[in-house]
Amino acid sequence: MTSSPYACACPAAQSLPTSFPGSPRWPGGTAQGIEIPWIKFKEIEAARKDLAGAGLTLGPCGPRFRTVTACPGLPVCRRALADSQSFARQIDQKFSGWLLPHKFKATVSACPNACSRPQENEIGFCAAVQPYMEADACMGCGLCVDICREKALVLQDGKPLLDKSRCVLCADCMQSCPTDAWKAERMGYAVYAGGKNGRHPTQGEKIADFVNEEQGMMIIQRCLDFYLQHGKKRERLGDLIRRVGRDEFKAAVLQ
Amino acid sequence: MTEELDLRGEVCPYTFVKTKLRLEELDSGQDLTILLDDSAATANVSRSLRSEGHEILDLKALSGEVWQIVVKKNEIDLQ
Numbered sequence: 544m545t546s547s548p549y550a551c552a553c554p555a556a557q558s559l560p561t562s563f564p565g566s567p568r569w570p571g572g573t574a575q576g577i578e579i580p581w582i583k584f585k586e587i588e589a590a591r592k593d594l595a596g597a598g599l600t601l602g603p604c605g606p607r608f609r610t611v612t613a614c615p616g617l618p619v620c621r622r623a624l625a626d627s628q629s630f631a632r633q634i635d636q637k638f639s640g641w642l643l644p645h646k647f648k649a650t651v652s653a654c655p656n657a658c659s660r661p662q663e664n665e666i667g668f669c670a671a672v673q674p675y676m677e678a679d680a681c682m683g684c685g686l687c688v689d690i691c692r693e694k695a696l697v698l699q700d701g702k703p704l705l706d707k708s709r710c711v712l713c714a715d716c717m718q719s720c721p722t723d724a725w726k727a728e729r730m731g732y733a734v735y736a737g738g739k740n741g742r743h744p745t746q747g748e749k750i751a752d753f754v755n756e757e758q759g760m761m762i763i764q765r766c767l768d769f770y771l772q773h774g775k776k777r778e779r780l781g782d783l784i785r786r787v788g789r790d791e792f793k794a795a796v797l798q
Numbered sequence: 799m800t801e802e803l804d805l806r807g808e809v810c811p812y813t814f815v816k817t818k819l820r821l822e823e824l825d826s827g828q829d830l831t832i833l834l835d836d837s838a839a840t841a842n843v844s845r846s847l848r849s850e851g852h853e854i855l856d857l858k859a860l861s862g863e864v865w866q867i868v869v870k871k872n873e874i875d876l877q
């Protein structure tokens with residue numbers, strides 16, 4: 544997102560001297576929003592309308608489903624395995640602003656590099672591909688073996704052999720192969736739940752693998768149902784999961 | 799006779815830039831042998847060559863971290 548639609552659209556912020564600490568700025572945090580300080584209370588409604596004209600909405604705050612973040616994904620990042628931005632928009636349109644026991648963050652990353660930190664969100668999606676080899680197409684050059692940073696591949700009898708326990712599902716091998724011998728056996732998003740940052744950071748736990756967008760939306764829906772039903776006021780999702788037990792949570796969310 | 803391009807010591811994106819410049823001097827159907835000393839650069843160069851329509855005839859590791867790509871130049875119809 545660039546600042547230009549905002550600059551054109553909001554006289555409330557434009558009228559501020561740029562040297563004043565009140566110009567629109569990116570707070571540099573992980574929320575990926577634009578922060579516009581120093582807008583007078585009585586001008587907020589006018590500013591909201593100006594922003595709406597530029598296609599921007601006010602981000603939810605408080606105990607709500609927050610604006611969904613994403614890594615750049617396809618087609619911007621060359622490592623990307625998915626269109627993280629469009630999935631994030633889909634999630635945002637459906638759930639953003641929902642009133643919940645506490646704040647709730649969601650993010651989408653388009654490969655296992657996990658740049659938008661899916662493990663530090665209440666719900667995090669991280670695209671992954673499980674490779675398999677068509678041995679006939681392999682000419683045994685060994686390039687994929689050298690490329691794999693996880694040492695998940697070794698050449699055996701002139702062909703690469705995959706150690707699934709080391710593989711992080713990044714598809715580097717597929718993208719390096721000059722003969723397209725690696726194919727995708729399964730692809731989709733890994734789902735992490737219950738992560739958070741802040742005073743007591745905790746890593747989210749992986750609760751599902753290779754889900755598509757539709758299944759992902761369903762998992763969020765069930766997760767929020769569970770949270771609304773069992774969560775105490777000001778209890779983050781991760782704390783709820785630890786209180787009731789992850790098996791019960793997973794059973795409810797994955798069904 | 800195949801032409802040779804030694805890109806050992808070069809880094810991305812110069813590896814592909816120099817490959818492209820050299821290919822421009824060749825006729826369609828001619829081969830070029832490229833030497834690189836990095837597997838990631840080798841993967842990038844071969845992927846870029848393929849996406850521009852050229853044909854990888856051979857790709858292999860020579861001794862000591864050296865990779866060799868043999869590519870056949872294809873004139874691409876940009877219609």
Ligand code: SF4
Nearest residue numbers: 614620623653654658
């Ligand atoms: S998570 Fe992967 S696809 Fe997304 S920006 Fe990072 S490296 Fe690129």
Ligand code: SF4
Nearest residue numbers: 691710711713714716
């Ligand atoms: S997907 Fe990534 S980690 Fe798995 S074998 Fe391929 S390169 Fe290695």
Ligand code: SF4
Nearest residue numbers: 681682684685687720
């Ligand atoms: S890069 Fe492709 S051709 Fe080379 S060893 Fe790996 S699978 Fe085989």
